[in-house]
């Protein structure tokens with residue numbers, strides 16, 4: 194009379210223990226494993242399926258400036274604007290700039306003059322090497338505009354976003370995103386906002402926004418902009434006391 198009861202209790206305890214032990218990591222897999230011997234032969238693909246992520250997607254990108262005389266009051270220049278936005282989606286070999294490395298001729302030219310010609314040639318080379326498929330070639334923020342919007346395509350083969358724009362006027366300062374990963378954990382990023390810091394391209398030694406040309410020889414590496422207080426309000430690419438950014442970029446996955 195007692196033995197069967199004890200046996201049943203023991204089984205329940207063992208069952209609960211086994212269930213509790215596996216559920217913490219992967220309940221779906223453990224359920225499939227326990228039922229596999231009886232159902233696997235006829236229904237090999239009955240496990241829950243989520244739609245495969247799209248190979249190619251389109252994002253909207255909005256670049257908004259927050260650089261104003263009111264929040265960056267010291268040595269704020271006249272005629273502030275941001276040069277045309279240039280960028281690409283790419284793989285790990287398709288970077289166009291990286292902190293603590295030398296700027297390419299195209300990045301230096303963009304940062305000093307706002308010209309996109311050399312940088313677009315460099316992106317063409319990156320594409321010819323098979324490291325990018327999509328070029329971003331859009332207007333900047335000029336006049337009284339506060340933002341600019343555009344769309345771009347990314348794919349699972351080219352899941353990184355890089356874009357740049359010159360901070361103008363300036364000796365060789367720019368904002369940019371270096372290799373933002375858009376496809377992660379087998380899914381596309383829905384929405385992300387990136388606060389922008391100011392980079393010094395390392396190709397001109399001017400210290401104020403409106404300084405005359407002063408080529409840096411030899412060229413220095415790309416760094417976050419830090420300056421003397423008499424020159425600009427920036428330290429490590431942001432306002433030296435408030436920590437405010439010069440602008441931000443928001444990306445949104447389009448349906």
Ligand SMILES: [Ca+2]
Nearest residue numbers: 393395397398
């Ligand atoms: Ca510089």
